[in-house]
Amino acid sequence: MQLNDKIYIAGHRGMVGGAIKRRLQTLGYNNLLTRSSVDLDLRNQAAVDEFFASEQPDYVFLAAAKVGGIYANNTYRAEFLYDNLMMEANIIHAAYKHGVKKLMFLGSSCIYPKMAPQPLTEDSLLTGPLEITNEPYAIAKIAGIKLCEAYRDQYGCNFISVMPTNLYGIGDNYHPENSHVLPALIRRFHEAKEAGKPSVAVWGSGTPRREFLFADDLAAACVYLMLHYDGKELVNIGTGEDLSIKELAETVKDVVCYDGKIVFDASKPDGTPRKLMDVSKLHSLGWKHTTELKEGLVQAYADFLKKRHMAVS
Ligand SMILES: NC(=O)C1=CN([C@@H]2O[C@H](COP(=O)(O)OP(=O)(O)OC[C@H]3O[C@@H](n4cnc5c(N)ncnc54)[C@H](OP(=O)(O)O)[C@@H]3O)[C@@H](O)[C@H]2O)C=CC1
Numbered sequence: 001m002q003l004n005d006k007i008y009i010a011g012h013r014g015m016v017g018g019a020i021k022r023r024l025q026t027l028g029y030n031n032l033l034t035r036s037s038v039d040l041d042l043r044n045q046a047a048v049d050e051f052f053a054s055e056q057p058d059y060v061f062l063a064a065a066k067v068g069g070i071y072a073n074n075t076y077r078a079e080f081l082y083d084n085l086m087m088e089a090n091i092i093h094a095a096y097k098h099g100v101k102k103l104m105f106l107g108s109s110c111i112y113p114k115m116a117p118q119p120l121t122e123d124s125l126l127t128g129p130l131e132i133t134n135e136p137y138a139i140a141k142i143a144g145i146k147l148c149e150a151y152r153d154q155y156g157c158n159f160i161s162v163m164p165t166n167l168y169g170i171g172d173n174y175h176p177e178n179s180h181v182l183p184a185l186i187r188r189f190h191e192a193k194e195a196g197k198p199s200v201a202v203w204g205s206g207t208p209r210r211e212f213l214f215a216d217d218l219a220a221a222c223v224y225l226m227l228h229y230d231g232k233e234l235v236n237i238g239t240g241e242d243l244s245i246k247e248l249a250e251t252v253k254d255v256v257c258y259d260g261k262i263v264f265d266a267s268k269p270d271g272t273p274r275k276l277m278d279v280s281k282l283h284s285l286g287w288k289h290t291t292e293l294k295e296g297l298v299q300a301y302a303d304f305l306k307k308r309h310m311a312v313s
C-alpha cells in the first residue's frame with residue numbers, strides 16, 4: 001500500500017473506522033475516501049457499484065456494519081442479519097468488479113461456537129452451535145468471511161478477514177440499551193455518580209468473561225495486516241487476556257470514581273460464557289497490543305466526558 005494509493009474506509013464515522021482513519025493519517029496516507037451512510041447507504045447495491053465505478057479505490061477497509069451489544073443483537077435480529085449481509089456483499093462484489101487491489105473485512109469474535117475450547121483458535125470456526133443472542137450478526141459475519149474466501153478462490157482477489165475481540169475507545173457508542181458492556185457501564189456509573197444514586201445495576205450474573213482491545217490498537221493492527229498479511233486464513237485480533245464482567249464493572253467503578261454499590265440484574269442475558277481469542281497467529285505475524293485495559297478505560301472515559309460536554313454546551 002503506497003502513500004498515494006486511494007484508500008476507502010467504509011464506516012469512517014464509527015469507532016473503528018475513525019481509528020483506522022487516524023492511524024492512516026498518522027502514517028502519511030492522505031488519499032482517503034469516505035462516505036457517511038446518509039450519502040451512501042451501503043445496503044443499496046446500485047449505489048455502491050456506481051460509487052466504486054466513479055471513485056476506483058485501490059484499498060478498502062470494510063469497517064461499516066450494523067453493530068451493537070447483546071440487547072441490540074437479540075432485539076433487532078432481522079436488521080443485524082440483513083443490513084450486514086447487504087453491506088458486505090455489495091462492497092466485496094464491487095471491490096472485485098472494479099479491481100480493488102486489496103480489501104480487509106472485519107468480522108468479530110462472536111463468529112466462533114458458543115462452547116468452543118478457549119482460547120478461541122481461528123480453525124474453530126463452524127465447529128459448533130453459535131450463541132443465540134447474536135446468531136444473526138454472527139451468521140452475517142461468517143458469510144462475509146466466506147465471500148472473501150470464495151472471491152479469492154474463484155477470481156484471485158486479495159481479500160483478507162480479521163476477527164477483532166470486543167472493542168472500546170474513542171467514538172464508542174454509549175446508547176443506554178444498544179451499546180456494548182464497557183461503554184454502557186461507563187455511562188451508567190457516570191450518571192449514577194452525578195445523580196448520587198446508591199447503586200448501579202450490571203446486567204446478568206457478572207460471571208461471563210470478556211476480552212477488550214482499545215480501538216486505536218485495533219486500527220494499528222488492521223493497517224499492519226493490510227501491509228503485511230495476504231493469507232486466506234482468518235487472523236484473530238485481541239489482547240489474549242480476559243476478565244469477568246464483575247471485575248470489569250469494579251474497574252469502571254474505580255475509573256469513574258463512583259462510590260456506590262454494584263448489583264446484578266439476573267433478568268438480563270449473560271450471552272457467551274467466554275470468548276478469549278488465541279492471538280498467537282497475530283503475534284507470530286509481528287504485532288502485539290500496547291494499550292492495557294485500565295489505561296484505555298481512562299482515555300475512553302475522558303472521550304465520553306468531552307462528547308457529553310459538547311452535547312450539552
Ligand atoms: N465495537 C466492537 O466491540 C466490535 C466491532 N467489530 C466490527 O468492527 C466494525 C466497526 O464497528 P464499530 O466501529 O464499533 O461500529 P460503529 O457502530 O461505531 O460504526 C459503524 C459504521 O458503519 C456505518 N454504517 C452502518 N450502517 C450503514 C449503512 N447502511 N450504510 C453505510 N454505512 C453504514 C456507520 O456509518 P454512519 O456513522 O455514517 O451512519 C458507522 O460509521 C464492524 O464491522 C464491527 O462488526 C468487531 C468486533 C467488536
Ligand SMILES: C[C@H]1O[C@H](OP(=O)(O)OP(=O)(O)OC[C@H]2O[C@@H](n3cnc4c(=O)[nH]c(N)nc43)[C@H](O)[C@@H]2O)[C@@H](O)[C@@H](O)C1=O
Pocket residue numbers: 067068069070071073108109110133134137165166167177178179180181182184185201202203204205208210245268269270271272
Ligand atoms: C463484540 C461482540 O459483542 C457482542 O457480544 P457480547 O460481548 O456478549 O456483548 P456485550 O458487550 O453487550 O455484553 C457482554 C456481557 O456484558 C454483560 N453486561 C452487563 N451489563 C451490561 C450492559 O449494561 N450492557 C451490555 N450490553 N452488556 C452488559 C452482558 O450481560 C453480557 O454478559 C455481540 O453482540 C457482538 O456485537 C460482538 O461481536
